[in-house]
Amino acid sequence: MSRSESVRRDDAWSPHDADGDEPTVDVPSDATPHVCEHCGQPFPEERHLVLHRGLEHYGRLDEAEREAFAEAYESEGAEIRRFRLLALGALVLLYFGFLFMYAVFA
Amino acid sequence: MTGRHRRRPPTADSDRPSRRRLGRGLRRVGLALLLTSALLALARPALAHGGALRGASRDSLAVPTWLFLSTGGGVVGASFLLASFVTDRGFVRAVHDWGGLLPDPGRAVRLVARLLSVVVLAVTVAVGFVGPDTAYRNLAVLVVWVLWWGGYVASTYLVANTWPTLNPWRTLAEPLPSLDRDYPDGWGAWPSVAALLLLIWVEVTAPVADAPSLLAAVIVGYTVATLAGTTVFGVDTWFERVDPIARVFRYYGRVAPFRRTDDGVEFRLPGMALSETRLVTDRSEVAFVVALLWVTTYDGFVGTPLWAGADGNPGIAGVLVGAGVPAVLLYLLVFLVGYAGFLVAYFGAAELARRFGDTYLTRDYLARRFAPSLLAIAAGYQLAHNLATVLTLSPTVLSVAAAPLSPPQNPPLLAGLPAWFGGLELTAVLVGHLVAVWVAHATAFDVFPSRMQAVRSQYGVTLVMVLYTMTSLWIVSQPYAEPPFLGGLYGV
Numbered sequence: 001m002s003r004s005e006s007v008r009r010d011d012a013w014s015p016h017d018a019d020g021d022e023p024t025v026d027v028p029s030d031a032t033p034h035v036c037e038h039c040g041q042p043f044p045e046e047r048h049l050v051l052h053r054g055l056e057h058y059g060r061l062d063e064a065e066r067e068a069f070a071e072a073y074e075s076e077g078a079e080i081r082r083f084r085l086l087a088l089g090a091l092v093l094l095y096f097g098f099l100f101m102y103a104v105f106a
Numbered sequence: 107m108t109g110r111h112r113r114r115p116p117t118a119d120s121d122r123p124s125r126r127r128l129g130r131g132l133r134r135v136g137l138a139l140l141l142t143s144a145l146l147a148l149a150r151p152a153l154a155h156g157g158a159l160r161g162a163s164r165d166s167l168a169v170p171t172w173l174f175l176s177t178g179g180g181v182v183g184a185s186f187l188l189a190s191f192v193t194d195r196g197f198v199r200a201v202h203d204w205g206g207l208l209p210d211p212g213r214a215v216r217l218v219a220r221l222l223s224v225v226v227l228a229v230t231v232a233v234g235f236v237g238p239d240t241a242y243r244n245l246a247v248l249v250v251w252v253l254w255w256g257g258y259v260a261s262t263y264l265v266a267n268t269w270p271t272l273n274p275w276r277t278l279a280e281p282l283p284s285l286d287r288d289y290p291d292g293w294g295a296w297p298s299v300a301a302l303l304l305l306i307w308v309e310v311t312a313p314v315a316d317a318p319s320l321l322a323a324v325i326v327g328y329t330v331a332t333l334a335g336t337t338v339f340g341v342d343t344w345f346e347r348v349d350p351i352a353r354v355f356r357y358y359g360r361v362a363p364f365r366r367t368d369d370g371v372e373f374r375l376p377g378m379a380l381s382e383t384r385l386v387t388d389r390s391e392v393a394f395v396v397a398l399l400w401v402t403t404y405d406g407f408v409g410t411p412l413w414a415g416a417d418g419n420p421g422i423a424g425v426l427v428g429a430g431v432p433a434v435l436l437y438l439l440v441f442l443v444g445y446a447g448f449l450v451a452y453f454g455a456a457e458l459a460r461r462f463g464d465t466y467l468t469r470d471y472l473a474r475r476f477a478p479s480l481l482a483i484a485a486g487y488q489l490a491h492n493l494a495t496v497l498t499l500s501p502t503v504l505s506v507a508a509a510p511l512s513p514p515q516n517p518p519l520l521a522g523l524p525a526w527f528g529g530l531e532l533t534a535v536l537v538g539h540l541v542a543v544w545v546a547h548a549t550a551f552d553v554f555p556s557r558m559q560a561v562r563s564q565y566g567v568t569l570v571m572v573l574y575t576m577t578s579l580w581i582v583s584q585p586y587a588e589p590p591f592l593g594g595l596y597g598v
Contacts, residue, residue, distance in 0.1 A: 023471050043555070048556055076556060084190075106169040
């Protein structure tokens with residue numbers, strides 16, 4: 001993971017950690033990674049790369065790439081809403097599970 | 107209005123923490139807190155009863171132990187679920203970045219503080235050797251275990267890490283000449299892992315809290331080793347990389363809200379600096395963080411009836427020593443095997459993060475990134491472990507310090523702590539865990555581009571935290587039993 005010395009602060013892996021720990025990656029030999037052209041980090045899926053570009057290198061993107069980022073970010077929303085429903089269900093189960101257990105055992 | 111309003115996703119350079127976003131996020135957190143307190147309200151009867159730390163006997167638990175433990179685990183699991191509702195990157199970042207600068211306290215104050223700390227060290231060692239033999243009448247024992255390990259350590263994670271200034275060994279080492287040998291990079295933090303394990307081993311197995319002269323001898327040994335190390339490698343290298351105590355305080359200091367920087371004193375929300383990457387940068391430093399958690403657990407475990415035995419029941423130690431296993435070997439074996447177990451569990455959790463997170467990032471990188479979140483847990487547990495001792499013995503410290511060489515026969519103690527105090531200690535354990543869950547959440551958001559990746563990556567870490575909570579709560583709820591077979595271990 002080599003980065004040029006003249007790296008701008010917002011192009012670091014994370015804006016807070018320009019001089020922090022660099023990620024190490026391990027790509028399986030049979031994989032075809034999607035590699036970020038700005039910093040070289042590989043991703044297993046293209047949408048991860050699109051999101052990564054938008055989050056870490058927004059200033060360097062062209063209009064189409066920004067559009068793609070906005071779309072990828074938006075489409076994640078559906079998945080997150082589904083997860084929240086499940087998480088809410090789990091919380092309700094946990095709450096009433098403990099309620100009944102306390103009613104019976106305590 | 108044309109078309110649907112599309113919120114622009116937060117990016118590195120568009121990302122000023124806006125008040126609107128903070129407000130919306132805070133409402134969400136408010137809801138989360140409400141739900142958590144509902145869970146806690148359920149848990150409270152158990153906590154209040156189980157909470158008389160190490161004092162209460164087992165039957166004073168109004169609920170079965172398994173239910174009490176799973177409630178603790180449940181609270182941590184639920185807090186992960188609640189944290190996963192916060193998927194606004196901008197809000198997560200705003201919480202972690204909130205803060206500002208205060209003016210620096212000034213050089214004169216620092217100089218006085220440094221000199222005072224050296225005086226305290228000298229007095230401690232001297233009184234340890236020549237003072238009374240009774241532990242609770244000897245100022246050395248009280249300074250080390252009550253003021254320093256109980257009170258001062260708490261200040262490093264509750265207020266700020268002031269050790270780089272106060273560290274008396276640094277003040278002693280700085281005027282000495284140094285060979286400035288290069289520290290081998292390959293050693294990493296391994297020497298400080300080994301030194302931490304050694305210090306805690308001595309603390310648990312030797313009567314350093316009961317025999318003042320032994321304590322003073324240990325301090326002298328540590329002083330000699332430290333000054334030798336600083337002479338060879340240089341003061342800064344030694345305290346940055348090798349010295350285990352400086353490292354513990356540096357790590358705890360990341361939990362604290364204040365931090366000294368070149369520009370002045372920086373303040374942030376407690377624990378929020380833990381999501382940065384500069385703290386834990388290789389495998390040996392992960393091992394150090396894990397060791398910090400393990401040593402507290404070990405210290406507690408050897409004092410449980412399961413290990414030490416009670417009421418005619420021999421306990422694990424009794425059975426194995428009875429079967430002919432030498433006590434030293436047994437204690438050492440459990441110490442090392444348990445630590446290895448903790449390492450395996452933690453790196454296993456990082457491997458799970460790699461699988462669930464669907465990423466090419468290595469297991470070691472993920473282990474490094476999530477390790478600092480464990481420090482909040484360590485701090486919470488440290489506080490729960492020592493708070494009662496510090497408060498109960500604080501009048502003792504004052505009266506013994508007034509006349510270290512001829513202290514009163516029976517120095518005063520705080521008569522007793524109110525019943526709700528046990529609940530306060532368990533709250534410290536739980537708050538530590540909740541901060542840790544949040545920090546892991548924020549770290550995952552920093553590491554992964556996709557927010558669902560971030561949430562999934564925490565499954566393993568959350569599982570490990572739930573198990574650790576249940577283990578610590580179990581230890582805390584057990585009555586204290588004197589660890590057996592240690593008396594004659596060193597012929598002291």
